[in-house]
Amino acid sequence: MSLWFFLSDWFAGVPTLGVLFKRFMINGAWASIVLFVMIFLQLPAECAAVVYFGVLVVNGVMAFVFLRQRVQMRE
Incomplete structure (x- = not known):
């Protein structure tokens, strides 16, 4: 199973x-x-900052994709 398959499913x-x-x-x-x-x-601490802000970015991307899907479902 490829990483892209996992991420696209996620x-x-x-x-x-x-x-x-x-x-x-x-x-x-x-x-x-x-x-x-x-x-x-x-x-x-720089490594910890990358992990912390990486999670924020990933969660932001998921929220953005979720909101876009909700808008498209309404149309």
Whole structure:
């Protein structure tokens, strides 16, 4: 299975706000785990910032795609 297949499935077809919220929480949980591992390994703060803001960007993209799908469904 390719990474693109996984990502296209993850970003596409969010039917409800509940599913979108669930995906936000899953992304946040993975980021928290990665951040705790980074703390344990004492990696630089710049790496942690990339993970943190990366999650914000990914969640923003998912919200944008969700809103675009909702607008297209109304038309």
